[in-house]
Amino acid sequence: MLQAIDLTKRYEDQQLALDALNLEIKEGEIFFLLGANGAGKTTTINLFLNFIEPTGGKALINGIDVTREPLESKKYVSYVSENVMLYGNFTARQNLDFFAKLGGKPNLTTEDYYMRMREVGLQEEAFEKKLKTFSKGMRQKVGLTIAIIKDAPNILLDEPTAGLDPKAAAELLQILVNLKRQGKSIFMCTHDIFRAKNIADRVGIMKEGRLVMVRTREEFLEDDLEKIYMNYMQEMVIEKS
Template identity: 70%
Template sequence: MLQAIDLTKRYEDGQLALDTLNLEIRPGEIFFLLGANGAGKTTTLNLFLNFITPTSGQALINGMEVRRFPLETKREVAYISENVMLYGDFTARENLEFFARLDGKKRVTKNDCYCFMRRVGLQEEAFEKRLKTFSKGMRQKVGLACVLMKETDNILMDEPTSGLDPKSASELMQILLHLRDEGKSILLCTHDLLRAKAVADRIGIMKEGRLVMLRTRDAFREDDLERIYLDYMQEAVL
């Protein structure tokens, strides 16, 4: 489970990037966090990952505060960024093996890697090819396989569908639905309204560091999500 309790971040230049965020993503839930660039989405992820320190408030993973238990909480969460940082001179399998060992898995077989790559839909002829020859969609699948191999309860994603073709984006959403059914807590930051409406259990809209809207699946499916989003983007934050 992921929790933010009055989570606030003000940078050294005075910018209030996140303003008293209160949020809970439960096991077996896909939560989409929407907002324009600079709304506070990536700051939220960075606080959960302990990449930056909050000004006040708490970020908790499975009940542990990230600041107090940085190593323990990192074992409980997996992260995939918009531009997946992998090693181009490694093959797909070698990338999985490398990151699995970084996560403390001492026994990782070739077949283990193959199983996870099949699960994310990477074509088998690519398993032993170097990543520098891959398209963005193929790299994203390798990154997702690395995330799955970590076998954590919580997954953070930052714009995972950016730059993907419709087929790859749809395949990614299907994988997320399977992960939700396995009881994972999934926080996904994105601009992708179409995917949000298709698979999210809840949706939040952020603006100027504040969570200005929070709706469940039933509520946002009855409404025009695009209109709601644009209305909130035009309104002033009080």
């Protein structure tokens, strides 16, 4: 379970990156955060991972305050970033092995890793290949496998589908649906409104650091989500001009 209570971040240059965010993502829920570049999506994730300190409010993972107990809270969260390069000189299996041990899963065997990689749809012959030879989609799948292996109750994804072809993106999202069925809370930042429509339980739209709208699946299926999103985007353009 992920919780944000009045979570605020103001940078040194006084720019307000996140303005009193209140949000709760329950077990078995997929939450999609939509928004333009610089709207504050990545800041939110950085706050949940304690990569930056909030200037106000708090972020809770499974009820644990991340600023107070950063190390403890990270047991319950895994992270998939945009365009992760990983260790180019390691094979996919070596990368998994290293991060599994970091994630507190020291006893996994090679067979376990192979199984997980098969699950996310990686080709068998890629398992022992160096990661620098991988395509973007394959790398992203390894990144996701890392998150799956950690088996944490919460998963944070930062635009994981950026730059992927439609097929790869669809496969990736299918995995998220499977994870949701296992009871994970999934928080994903994206521009990809069409995918959001397909699998999200709830969708939030963020603009200039504020969460301006949250719709549940039922609500946004009724409304035209694309239209709402477009409206917000246009407003911004108009305001700016």
